[in-house]
Amino acid sequence: MIRVAHLYPDYLNIYADRGNIAVLDRRAAWRGLTLEVTPLGVGAPLTSEYDLVYVGGGQDREQALIAPDLASRAEPLAELVRTGAAVLAVCGGYQLLGRGYRDVAGEDLPGAGVFPLVTVAGERRMIGDVLLECELDAGEKRTVAGFENHAGRTVLDDTAEPLGRVVAGFGNDGESGYEGCRVGNAVGTYLHGPLLPRNPWLADWLLMRAVEHRTGERPVFDALPDELERAAHAVSADRARARGGRF
Ligand code: GLN
Numbered sequence: 001m002i003r004v005a006h007l008y009p010d011y012l013n014i015y016a017d018r019g020n021i022a023v024l025d026r027r028a029a030w031r032g033l034t035l036e037v038t039p040l041g042v043g044a045p046l047t048s049e050y051d052l053v054y055v056g057g058g059q060d061r062e063q064a065l066i067a068p069d070l071a072s073r074a075e076p077l078a079e080l081v082r083t084g085a086a087v088l089a090v091c092g093g094y095q096l097l098g099r100g101y102r103d104v105a106g107e108d109l110p111g112a113g114v115f116p117l118v119t120v121a122g123e124r125r126m127i128g129d130v131l132l133e134c135e136l137d138a139g140e141k142r143t144v145a146g147f148e149n150h151a152g153r154t155v156l157d158d159t160a161e162p163l164g165r166v167v168a169g170f171g172n173d174g175e176s177g178y179e180g181c182r183v184g185n186a187v188g189t190y191l192h193g194p195l196l197p198r199n200p201w202l203a204d205w206l207l208m209r210a211v212e213h214r215t216g217e218r219p220v221f222d223a224l225p226d227e228l229e230r231a232a233h234a235v236s237a238d239r240a241r242a243r244g245g246r247f
Contacts, residue, residue, distance in 0.1 A: 091189075
């Protein structure tokens, strides 16, 4: 059994980000594991019982509604990350797991401080297919393909580790050449899509760490056929390559 906390599913679910949970659920089931997903709204307790925390994307309006509650969870979130729980945060959720987000209206939204970064909205939105090259484990190069649509420019602290290098697309700010952020087993990214159906290796990466958080031992998963997933990844990656670089 893997316990998943799904934060603010009623507010942060843009571009069907909830599909990421469906992927985690199926891939866990194919390995004989059960995912117990608990939707957590404003005020619901985030205990140390969870192995994986998921936060989807949302526009400024939705973000403003939940930002104070999310920021008030800084401690339990830090504790979960410290103890090796997996986290996946997408776009609006990613921004609010940084130190804060100044939205398009100039409003400062507080962040939970899981990721060492800040985000400020710019005038031009960064929209389109994205291709990244990642190396979450030394020596294991992987690609991530997805779709981005954000006004926020995210700037990582000098010491922060990005999720990946931008091969095509804008990424964190359209300038740095990096996308997302990674702290331990916590991953934040702008990529929607949803993200996991076309990047199943990342779903398995998160699931393995969630199982390790529960049992103390990292499992080795058998490979799945993944033909459709590979085809979806290829389509997305080709679109990103055709789109080319940044601004
Ligand atoms: N409101 C944020 C931005 O535009 C996040 C948008 C999103 O989640 N797609 O930067």
